[in-house]
Amino acid sequence: MPLVGAEVQRLAHAFQQVSLELASGLTALRDSDFTAIGTPPCDSSVGAGMRDLHSALSALQQSSTDCISVMGRHGELAEPAPTDADQSGQGQPSSGEVES
Amino acid sequence: MRVDLVLGFDPTPSEPQQLVVLSDVLRKVIRALVQARSELGHIGCTGSVWDGPVGAPIAALLRRYSLQMSALEESLVECLQAVDSWRDGVEERQSQVTSIVASVADLAGDPTAEDRRTRLIATAREVGVEHDRAAADLAAAFEELSGAVEQIVRADDDLAGELDRALVALTAAIDDWMAAEAPELLRTAVSLGEVAGLTTVISELVGIAALGRKPGDAAGVREIIARSPGSHRLIRALRRQWLEVAPATLPEATFSSRSSGAITDILSGRRTQTATSDSGAGFSVGGLKGSGE
Numbered sequence: 001m002p003l004v005g006a007e008v009q010r011l012a013h014a015f016q017q018v019s020l021e022l023a024s025g026l027t028a029l030r031d032s033d034f035t036a037i038g039t040p041p042c043d044s045s046v047g048a049g050m051r052d053l054h055s056a057l058s059a060l061q062q063s064s065t066d067c068i069s070v071m072g073r074h075g076e077l078a079e080p081a082p083t084d085a086d087q088s089g090q091g092q093p094s095s096g097e098v099e100s
Numbered sequence: 101m102r103v104d105l106v107l108g109f110d111p112t113p114s115e116p117q118q119l120v121v122l123s124d125v126l127r128k129v130i131r132a133l134v135q136a137r138s139e140l141g142h143i144g145c146t147g148s149v150w151d152g153p154v155g156a157p158i159a160a161l162l163r164r165y166s167l168q169m170s171a172l173e174e175s176l177v178e179c180l181q182a183v184d185s186w187r188d189g190v191e192e193r194q195s196q197v198t199s200i201v202a203s204v205a206d207l208a209g210d211p212t213a214e215d216r217r218t219r220l221i222a223t224a225r226e227v228g229v230e231h232d233r234a235a236a237d238l239a240a241a242f243e244e245l246s247g248a249v250e251q252i253v254r255a256d257d258d259l260a261g262e263l264d265r266a267l268v269a270l271t272a273a274i275d276d277w278m279a280a281e282a283p284e285l286l287r288t289a290v291s292l293g294e295v296a297g298l299t300t301v302i303s304e305l306v307g308i309a310a311l312g313r314k315p316g317d318a319a320g321v322r323e324i325i326a327r328s329p330g331s332h333r334l335i336r337a338l339r340r341q342w343l344e345v346a347p348a349t350l351p352e353a354t355f356s357s358r359s360s361g362a363i364t365d366i367l368s369g370r371r372t373q374t375a376t377s378d379s380g381a382g383f384s385v386g387g388l389k390g391s392g393e
Contacts, residue, residue, distance in 0.1 A: 049242030066260030
């Protein structure tokens with residue numbers, strides 16, 4: 001099933017990319033200090049919003065990481081079934097090959 | 101000159117450098133979300149390969165995941181706009197306050213300038229009120245972000261679990277299809293094998309690959325024919341033509357002793373004569389005739 005296999009691989013790759021992008025977003029948030037933005041009540045709201053943003057990004061990234069694990073468990077969908085030659089460890093000439 | 105020391109309060113608190121940092125962070129996160137979303141967008145969109153009945157649950161969860169990121173992104177864009185607007189306002193108000201502070205400082209020690217000093221401080225307070233109002237708008241944008249996060253990331257959302265179930269269903273669908281189509285798949289595979297075998301047969305008949313058999317050997321011929329059991333028309337043609345024509349004219353498989361005029365002879369139409377006289381040549385048209393072509 002080459003079409004299904006290729007699409008499943010694309011899907012797994014997409015989740016990996018999503019995970020990487022969200023990780024870069026989390027890195028940008030890390031160690032940032034959001035005080036002295038404005039008035040104290042404003043600082044409080046900004047700080048809370050940014051903490052919530054961190055939680056949301058973490059959750060979204062966790063989802064993509066979990067999806068990568070799930071894709072890994074269904075790896076047989078992304079790989080072609082092994083042939084007899086693969087299983088025996090040596091290739092056999094196809095019926096169309098000329099043995100000259 | 102410190103504003104709070106001169107006026108007794110700071111009407112426009114804000115660190116411009118902190119605003120630059122906040123703005124940069126928001127831009128980076130938005131960019132990451134846009135990039136992440138684009139990775140999924142083309143896979144889960146309507147009309148993609150996942151849009152069929154079995155793939156639909158996968159497309160649906162991809163769209164939902166993408167929408168979660170999109171909602172967060174929209175909320176962050178609003179925050180970024182609020183921060184940028186706040187930055188512009190802060191710059192203007194702090195500039196006004198700096199000017200007021202300079203004027204108040206100039207009046208220090210002048211007992212006749214008390215009224216003017218009071219008016220300047222009152223103006224600074226008005227700027228402060230405007231600053232507080234603008235700060236409330238900024239705060240509101242981030243409170244909306246918090247609200248959006250609550251909506252976006254629900255505790256009961258199990259994207260990976262849904263993906264797992266969808267992939268199990270996909271595997272089952274493929275297995276069912278394979279089971280239903282297996283006989284046809286096998287017939288196709290056998291047929292392809294016959295075509296491949298036929299290629300070998302023709303190669304042997306034209307003398308390109310003798311495979312160690314002598315062309316005149318009837319047992320060898322039968323074996324060659326037997327290798328293409330599904331090609332009835334070819335078998336009939338071979339049975340009709342092989343024994344009369346092919347054994348007599350089929351040359352040994354070699355390209356080593358072709359005479360220099362052979363191709364010219366072929367092109368000039370002296371085929372039969374060439375085939376007969378060049379019976380040892382590998383490029384014999386008699387071989388082609390013998391193959392049934």
